[in-house]
Amino acid sequence: MPGPPSARFVRNLEDVLDLYEQAEDPDRPLVCFDETSKALHEHFRPPTPPRPGQPARYDYPYDRMGTCNLFLCSAPLLGWRAVTVRTRRTAVDCAHVLKELVDVHFPEAEKIVLVCDNLNTHTSKSLSKAFDKETAKRLAAKLEWHYTPPHGSWLNMAECELSVLTRQCLNRRFPEQAQVAAEVAAWCRYRNAQARPIKWQCTTADARIKLQHLYPSS
Numbered sequence: 001m002p003g004p005p006s007a008r009f010v011r012n013l014e015d016v017l018d019l020y021e022q023a024e025d026p027d028r029p030l031v032c033f034d035e036t037s038k039a040l041h042e043h044f045r046p047p048t049p050p051r052p053g054q055p056a057r058y059d060y061p062y063d064r065m066g067t068c069n070l071f072l073c074s075a076p077l078l079g080w081r082a083v084t085v086r087t088r089r090t091a092v093d094c095a096h097v098l099k100e101l102v103d104v105h106f107p108e109a110e111k112i113v114l115v116c117d118n119l120n121t122h123t124s125k126s127l128s129k130a131f132d133k134e135t136a137k138r139l140a141a142k143l144e145w146h147y148t149p150p151h152g153s154w155l156n157m158a159e160c161e162l163s164v165l166t167r168q169c170l171n172r173r174f175p176e177q178a179q180v181a182a183e184v185a186a187w188c189r190y191r192n193a194q195a196r197p198i199k200w201q202c203t204t205a206d207a208r209i210k211l212q213h214l215y216p217s218s
Contacts, residue, residue: 005216006216007216008150009149010215011149012147012148013155013207014204015146016155016156017155017203017204017207018204020157020203026108027110027111028109028110028113029112029113030075030113030115031074031101031106031112031113032073032075032115032116032156032158033071033072033074033114033156034071034156034161035069035070035072036069036070036162037067037070037089038067038174040064040065040176041065041174042063042065043058043173044061045061062173065176068181069086069093070084070184071083071089071094071097072162072165073097073105076157076200079194079196079198081161081192082100082105082188083165083185083188084096084097085180085181085184087177089121090121091129092130095126095131098126099127099131102142111144113144114145114146115146115157116156117147117148122145122147157198157200169183170183
C-alpha cells in the first residue's frame with residue numbers, strides 16, 4: 001500500500017471498484033488480465049513413487065531448465081478464464097494474447113472492458129509492435145483499458161485466479177513448457193466447467209471507510 005494520500009491511487013481504485021459493481025453485460029464483458037512466470041525444474045534424481053502408507057518423495061536438488069510465462073485472462077462475472085503459456089513475456093507476446101482474447105474468446109463483443117496493472121507492455125502500443133496498422137487499430141478499438149492504482153495490483157481479480165492456479169496446478173516441478181501448458185489447459189477446462197463467478201467483496205463505499213487515510217484531504 002502507498003504511504004501518503006494519493007489522488008491517482010484513489011482515482012484508479014474507485015474506477016476499478018465501480019467496474020466490479022456493474023452487472024454483467026454481454027456486449028461489454030469485463031475481463032481481468034495479468035501474467036506471471038514459472039521456473040522449469042528437472043529432478044536431479046528420479047523421485048520415489050508413492051506406495052501404501054508412504055507418499056511420493058523427491059530429492060531437494062534440481063536442474064534449472066529455464067522459465068516459461070503465463071498470461072491469464074479472467075471474466076469474473078462469467079466464471080471463465082483462459083491461460084496462454086509462452087516462452088517470453090514481451091510486448092509482442094502480450095499483443096498476441098490480447099488478439100486471441102478479442103478474435104477468439106469475445107468476437108461478438110462491442111467492447112472488452114480490460115482491467116490490468118501498470119506493466120509497460122499493458123498498453124495499446126504493444127499491438128502496434130506486433131501487428132500491421134489496420135490490425136492494431138481494430139484490436140485497440142475493441143479494448144477499453146482500466147488500470148489498477150500504483151501499488152494496488154491486488155485489486156486485479158486476475159491475481160486471485162493466478163493464486164488459485166499456482167496452488168492447485170503449479171506447486172510442483174515441471175521440466176518442460178509443454179507440460180506446464182498441458183496441465184494449465186486441464187485446469188482451465190475444470191474451472192470453466194464449474195462456471196463460478198468471483199464474488200468481489202470490497203466496494204467503493206467500503207474503500208472510502210477502510211482506506212480513508214489514502215484519500216487526499218480537501
